[in-house]
Each structure stands twice: as C-alpha cells, then as structure tokens.
Amino acid sequence: MRLQDLFINEDLSIKDAIRKLDETAKKILLVTEDKKLKGIITDGDIRRWILKNGDLNQSVSLVMNTSPKFVYEKDVIHAKEILKDKMIEAMPVLNDKEEVMDIIFWNERFSTKFNQQTLENPVVIMAGGKGTRLEPYTKIIPKPLIPIGDTPIVERIINRFNEYGCNEYYMTVNYKKNMIRAYFDDMEKSYSVDYVEEDKPLGTAGSLYLLKDQLKETFFVSNCDILIEGNYSDMMKYHKENNNKITLISSLVHYTVPYGVIVIDEDGSVKEMKEKPEYDYLVNTGMYILEPECLKDVPEDTFFHITDLINKYIDEGEKIGVYPVSESAWLDMGQFKEMENMMEKLGVK
Structure with a gap:
C-alpha cells in the first residue's frame, strides 16, 4: 500500500471515509492539502460521530482531529516513545x-505488541444451536467446530479474546455437545472452558440463567458464528465509562436497494421516485457486554432471547449502549455465502 492511499481531502464525506478506512484496513486516514497535514481521521472519530447520530453525508472536516500527534523526520528516533506515551498506534x-513523508505504525515497526489494557473478564459463547442454515455440514459436525481454514470458528473466537487476556470461557452446548467437549478436552490450551448444558433449546439468553451463581463480574457474550475485528479493551472501557447495563457491539451496514423505489401520497398517487436509494443501519452483530446482575432477570428454564432482555430493560429505562464497528470488522458465517466471505477476509481456504 502506498502512503498516498491514506491521503484524503477534508471535503470527503464521512461515509466515503468509512469506505476508505475499510479498504486500507489501517484504522487511520490523513487529511492533507498539497501533502501538508491538516488532520487525521481514525475509526474512533467515526464511532463518536455515529453515536451522536451524525449525518454520514457530512464532510470529514466535522470529525477530524485537527491537532494530531506527529513527529518530524529529524526526531523519528523518538517515535516509539511518543506512541507509547500517547497510547496511539500510528503517527x-x-x-x-x-x-x-511517512507514517509509523506500531505493529509494523516494533516487535513488541502494542500496549493495550489486559482483560480478565469471562466470555460466554452461545454454541448450542443446530446451525440448520449450514446443513449438510451441520448434520455431521456442530456449527462451532466448522473449520475456517484449519481452525474451527469457535476456537478463532476464543483466540481473539485470548489476545486481550481473557482466560475464562463458558460455552453453552446442546446439539452434538460431546463432539465440542472432545475437541477442547483433547487440545493443549492456556485457558479454561466450562460447559453449560441445555437439556432443551433455550434461545440466545435462556441458558445464561444457569450461570447466575458463577458470573460475578462484567462479561462478554458472543454467538459462535461471528468474529469481530475490533479493540475488545476499548469496548469494555466504553461499557464501563458509560455505566451501561448491556452494550451491544453493532456494525454500520450500508445497503443499496437495487431497484427504483416508489414513494406514494395518501391518495395512492406517485409522490417521488428514488433510483436505487442508499441507507445506513446499525446492525446487531451478536456480541454483547453484560453486567452480572442481568442474570437475575433471565427466567429459569425458559426459551428466552437476549433481545427479549434488552427490550425489557429499554421499557424499564435501563441504560443500553451501542459500540459501533465498521461493516468489514464484522465477520459472519451463519450462511454459506457469509462463510465464504469470512474465509476470504481472513485469507484462508
């Protein structure tokens, strides 16, 4: 990738900046004029704008950091110290x-891993479903063990959390549970996996009731067929700073209707024609952060979705938060096409 690929003009729309962030996959864009630095845009700047419900068609001048950290060529020897001190990954x-003239990325320039907050929070992985959308594969093996490359999807999920220090995992199991147990029991691992056995399907939250006496601190919940390429430490920090009862990890999804859309008046006459209109939505990815007291509100031995719990709290005025990630940061394998996309993005076959 060329340095110029990260250059944008301050008149570029925020929506186009999001696309460019996805294309470059560097989490940063440089706002320049005649190669001179005017500001920077990071995925965090975009996230804050989305949470303000800002218009994505506005220019990046509204969200860019106009006083970014940088280093002169003559002082580049001090770059590592500056990055570490300011807790930034690129400069x-x-x-x-x-x-x-250049941009220094911590992960590309230095051998040590970028200093991030170590998490010790438990992780619950919902792995009890039948995965009917992935039949006939799931007729033979449970969905959590379907390989993405040479690694089962559920192990990839665990490895991602493990990078941030999470070592305590709970897996809700039902369908072909013995195969899941056997896989993890036979492997050497640096973390613990406990199993929560459902005698019957309990939905995406019903089985959490079985953990009410075990989980005493803030915990993650993840579906077993998704990967989120985000900063899990930052997600937890956001959750805590905003005193959320539940935080939904969401993805900003851009959708173009592939047809001309007709808008009609109350009398049925055509008011307007919109050719292939575009829309942006915050979509639930299937990953959450919950406070332990939430477990008290999950009914015993009842089919209960986590969305039922969220809607209950919304009705009661409890604080439910959202942490947005980009569309490309959400990898899903719930269906064959999505599974192929996941493998392509991860560079595996």
Missing part, C-alpha cells in the same frame, strides 16, 4: 515543510 512523519 505521521513530517518534513520541515509540514509535508507528510
């Missing part, structure tokens, strides 16, 4: 004319 390098 532009300028010459004496204030022109961008």
Whole structure:
C-alpha cells in the first residue's frame, strides 16, 4: 500500500471515509492539502460521530482531529516513545515543510505488541444451536467446530479474546455437545472452558440463567458464528465509562436497494421516485457486554432471547449502549455465502 492511499481531502464525506478506512484496513486516514497535514481521521472519530447520530453525508472536516500527534523526520528516533506515551498506534512523519513523508505504525515497526489494557473478564459463547442454515455440514459436525481454514470458528473466537487476556470461557452446548467437549478436552490450551448444558433449546439468553451463581463480574457474550475485528479493551472501557447495563457491539451496514423505489401520497398517487436509494443501519452483530446482575432477570428454564432482555430493560429505562464497528470488522458465517466471505477476509481456504 502506498502512503498516498491514506491521503484524503477534508471535503470527503464521512461515509466515503468509512469506505476508505475499510479498504486500507489501517484504522487511520490523513487529511492533507498539497501533502501538508491538516488532520487525521481514525475509526474512533467515526464511532463518536455515529453515536451522536451524525449525518454520514457530512464532510470529514466535522470529525477530524485537527491537532494530531506527529513527529518530524529529524526526531523519528523518538517515535516509539511518543506512541507509547500517547497510547496511539500510528503517527505521521513530517518534513520541515509540514509535508507528510511517512507514517509509523506500531505493529509494523516494533516487535513488541502494542500496549493495550489486559482483560480478565469471562466470555460466554452461545454454541448450542443446530446451525440448520449450514446443513449438510451441520448434520455431521456442530456449527462451532466448522473449520475456517484449519481452525474451527469457535476456537478463532476464543483466540481473539485470548489476545486481550481473557482466560475464562463458558460455552453453552446442546446439539452434538460431546463432539465440542472432545475437541477442547483433547487440545493443549492456556485457558479454561466450562460447559453449560441445555437439556432443551433455550434461545440466545435462556441458558445464561444457569450461570447466575458463577458470573460475578462484567462479561462478554458472543454467538459462535461471528468474529469481530475490533479493540475488545476499548469496548469494555466504553461499557464501563458509560455505566451501561448491556452494550451491544453493532456494525454500520450500508445497503443499496437495487431497484427504483416508489414513494406514494395518501391518495395512492406517485409522490417521488428514488433510483436505487442508499441507507445506513446499525446492525446487531451478536456480541454483547453484560453486567452480572442481568442474570437475575433471565427466567429459569425458559426459551428466552437476549433481545427479549434488552427490550425489557429499554421499557424499564435501563441504560443500553451501542459500540459501533465498521461493516468489514464484522465477520459472519451463519450462511454459506457469509462463510465464504469470512474465509476470504481472513485469507484462508
């Protein structure tokens, strides 16, 4: 990738900046004019704008950081120290004319892993479903063990959390549960996996009741067929700082209707024609952060979805938060096409 691929103009729309962030996969864009740095845009800047319900068609000038951290070429020897001190993962390098000459990425330049908050929170993985949309594969093996490359999807999920320090896992199991147990019991691992056995399907939250005496701290919940490429430490920090009872990890999904859409008046006459209109939605990814007291509100031995719990809290005025990630950061394998997309994005066959 060329350095210029990260350059954008301040008149670019926020929506187009999101697309470019996805394309470059560097989590940062440099707002420049004649190579001179005017500001930077990160996925965090975009996230804050989305949470303000800001218009994505507005220009990036509204969200860019106009006082970004940078280093001059003559001082580049101090870049590692600056990045570590300011807790940032990337920083532009300028010459004496204030022109961008390079950008230093911590993960590309230094061998040590970027300093991130270590998490010790438990993780619950919902792995009890039959995965009927992935038949005939799931006639033979349970969905959590379907390989993405040479690694089962559920192990990839655990590995992602494990990178952030999570070592305590609970897996709700039902369909072909013995195969799941056998897989993890036979492997060497640096974490613990406990199983929550459903005698019958209990939905996406019903089985959480069985953990009410075990989970005493804030915990993650994840479906067994998704991967979120995000900063899990930042998600937990956001959840805590906002005193949320539940935080939904959501994805900003862009959708174009592939037809001309007709808008009609009350009398049935055509008011307007919109050719292939575009819409943006915050979509539930299937990953959540919950406070332990939520377990008291899950009914015993009842089919109960986590969305039922969320709607109950919304009705009661409890604080439910949203942490947005980009569309490309949400990898789903719930259906064959989605599974193929996941493998392509992860670069596996």
